[in-house]
Amino acid sequence: xxxxxxxxxxxxxxxxxxxxxxxxxxxxxxxxxxxxxxxxxxxxxxxxxxxxxxxxxxxxxxxxxxxxxxxxxxxxxxxxxxxxxxxxxxxxxxxxxxxxxxxxxxxxxxxxxxxxxxxxxxxxxxxxxxxxxxxxxxxxxxxxxxxxxxxxxxxxxxxxxxxxxxxxxxxxxxxxxxxxxxxxxxxxxxxxxxxxxxxxxxxxxxxxxxxxxxxxxxxxxxxxxxxxxxxxxxxxxxxxxxxxxxxxxxxxxxxxxxxxxxxxxxxxxxxxxxxxxxxxxxxxxxxxxxxxxxxxxxxxxxxxxxxxxxxxxxxxxxxxxxxxxxxxxxxxxxxxxxxxxxxxxxxxxxxxxxxxxxxxxxxxxxxxxxxxxxxxxxxxxxxx
Amino acid sequence: xxxxxxxxxxxxxxxxxxxxxxxxxxxxxxxxxxxxxxxxxxxxxxxxxxxxxxxxxxxxxxxxxxxxxxxxxxxxxxxxxxxxxxxxxxxxxxxxxxxxxxxxxxxxxxxxxxxxxxxxxxxxxxxxxxxxxxxxxxxxxxx
Numbered sequence: 001x002x003x004x005x006x007x008x009x010x011x012x013x014x015x016x017x018x019x020x021x022x023x024x025x026x027x028x029x030x031x032x033x034x035x036x037x038x039x040x041x042x043x044x045x046x047x048x049x050x051x052x053x054x055x056x057x058x059x060x061x062x063x064x065x066x067x068x069x070x071x072x073x074x075x076x077x078x079x080x081x082x083x084x085x086x087x088x089x090x091x092x093x094x095x096x097x098x099x100x101x102x103x104x105x106x107x108x109x110x111x112x113x114x115x116x117x118x119x120x121x122x123x124x125x126x127x128x129x130x131x132x133x134x135x136x137x138x139x140x141x142x143x144x145x146x147x148x149x150x151x152x153x154x155x156x157x158x159x160x161x162x163x164x165x166x167x168x169x170x171x172x173x174x175x176x177x178x179x180x181x182x183x184x185x186x187x188x189x190x191x192x193x194x195x196x197x198x199x200x201x202x203x204x205x206x207x208x209x210x211x212x213x214x215x216x217x218x219x220x221x222x223x224x225x226x227x228x229x230x231x232x233x234x235x236x237x238x239x240x241x242x243x244x245x246x247x248x249x250x251x252x253x254x255x256x257x258x259x260x261x262x263x264x265x266x267x268x269x270x271x272x273x274x275x276x277x278x279x280x281x282x283x284x285x286x287x288x289x290x291x292x293x294x295x296x297x298x299x300x301x302x303x304x305x306x307x308x309x310x311x312x313x314x315x316x317x318x319x320x321x322x323x324x325x326x327x328x329x330x331x332x333x334x335x336x337x338x339x340x341x342x343x344x345x346x347x348x349x350x351x352x353x354x355x356x357x358x359x360x361x362x363x364x365x366x367x368x369x370x371x372x373x374x375x376x377x378x379x380x381x382x383x384x
Numbered sequence: 385x386x387x388x389x390x391x392x393x394x395x396x397x398x399x400x401x402x403x404x405x406x407x408x409x410x411x412x413x414x415x416x417x418x419x420x421x422x423x424x425x426x427x428x429x430x431x432x433x434x435x436x437x438x439x440x441x442x443x444x445x446x447x448x449x450x451x452x453x454x455x456x457x458x459x460x461x462x463x464x465x466x467x468x469x470x471x472x473x474x475x476x477x478x479x480x481x482x483x484x485x486x487x488x489x490x491x492x493x494x495x496x497x498x499x500x501x502x503x504x505x506x507x508x509x510x511x512x513x514x515x516x517x518x519x520x521x522x523x524x525x526x527x
Binding site: 149 | 399431450452453458459461462465468469491492502506509513
């Protein structure tokens with residue numbers, strides 16, 4: 001069946017979900033074709049009739065457990081990769097037993113890596129889609145505030161906020177979160193060009209990994225770190241697209257001689273902080289300017305140099321997540337459509353399948369369904 | 385229903401959370417002794433909340449405002465397309481179709497929630513905002 005390329009709004013309007021669904025993924029860089037790994041289960045406690053009346057319904061998501069992941073990856077490695085791994089780790093005169101042991105050890109290493117990457121990315125996906133709230137820490141001068149209500153109250157005390165973001169904050173959709181939570185505050189987002197350099201570098205890296213995997217024909221179980229790299233391109237692009245549609249976003253350019261210095265993370269951190277200081281000095285703004293980052297070290301560095309900072313931390317992945325959240329800052333219930341979760345998972349995991357055995361219905365969402373890496377369309381097809 | 389968070393050391397309430405359409409009676413298995421409990425216990429209660437409980441599973445339109453965690457431009461397009469798809473094929477006069485679309489969009493914001501969903505959402509927020517749980521108690525009342 002052909003892929004339909006849909007935007008997120010089209011997906012929400014045209015596809016309804018009710019009952020029980022299982023979500024799984026496959027990725028040609030580290031999984032054989034047609035081998036899917038479960039990411040979790042969803043329950044929408046509503047009838048078909050209700051689903052056709054309301055575009056958005058509450059749901060519960062239960063992420064896959066550690067044990068299920070370990071067992072599934074062990075099965076895939078046993079079935080497809082064991083001989084390849086034995087060959088890789090053993091050179092020279094080793095007995096069959098030694099080869100098998102070395103192969104098993106390598107397998108376990110890949111299984112643990114994959115499991116860690118998947119669970120990390122599930123937590124980040126839940127944060128981006130508003131299903132899990134990040135912990136916010138406001139660091140200004142000598143004050144470190146971790147109470148969410150007080151942090152939001154401090155930020156809302158400014159009529160305007162100027163937020164300088166790093167890649168971590170963009171990847172976690174922290175700016176969108178602030179827009180949603182503080183709608184009365186005008187937020188001007190500044191993205192230092194070094195952040196875009198990093199996105200560009202990751203894009204090239206992703207191309208290389210895809211080529212090395214023979215465009216999905218030669219997967220290797222050790223390549224599950226692609227699950228960390230892909231969101232640096234896909235999710236950051238989506239975040240920038242979303243925020244610039246309704247609020248100002250500025251790409252902060254710099255002297256061209258500095259661009260050549262942006263290799264290595266510590267240099268990038270240094271350049272981001274210098275950009276922030278220059279920005280404040282050039283524009284004469286000293287209040288309401290914050291560095292938004294997901295990196296504790298970056299936050300500490302910014303604080304040492306007397307720059308206000310908002311640090312976001314992703315909580316641990318819970319065993320169950322409810323799509324209904326309560327925002328105490330504005331006393332509203334916040335509801336995330338299941339479509340947003342599925343969409344985000346496709347941006348991270350490449351190709352996801354969502355199936356209901358009970359309804360004999362299923363869909364595949366494919367991030368790579370079109371010619372070039374556009375973040376705002378995904379290929380969706382029905383699977384039988 | 386009102387949940388007041390109290391710091392154990394000072395016995396002073398530090399934050400109050402309101403759920404206008406939820407009552408203690410919605411949770412029929414609760415006893416009087418649950419009205420003032422530790423935050424850890426409240427957190428566990430929410431985790432163990434039985435979705436099969438008929439009172440807690442009751443759907444009710446809430447007077448708490450509902451927001452959707454989608455960028456506003458995307459939400460507007462999505463709801464408009466959804467409303468359009470409901471009027472397609474119907475033989476309606478343009479102004480009637482426009483009214484019908486508007487009603488469908490308004491309806492999306494008046495979704496009924498399960499009492500347990502609202503309660504779990506509030507407790508999740510309280511648990512995340514106050515740590516360690518052992519330092520806090522909660523007082524629950526209808527109010």
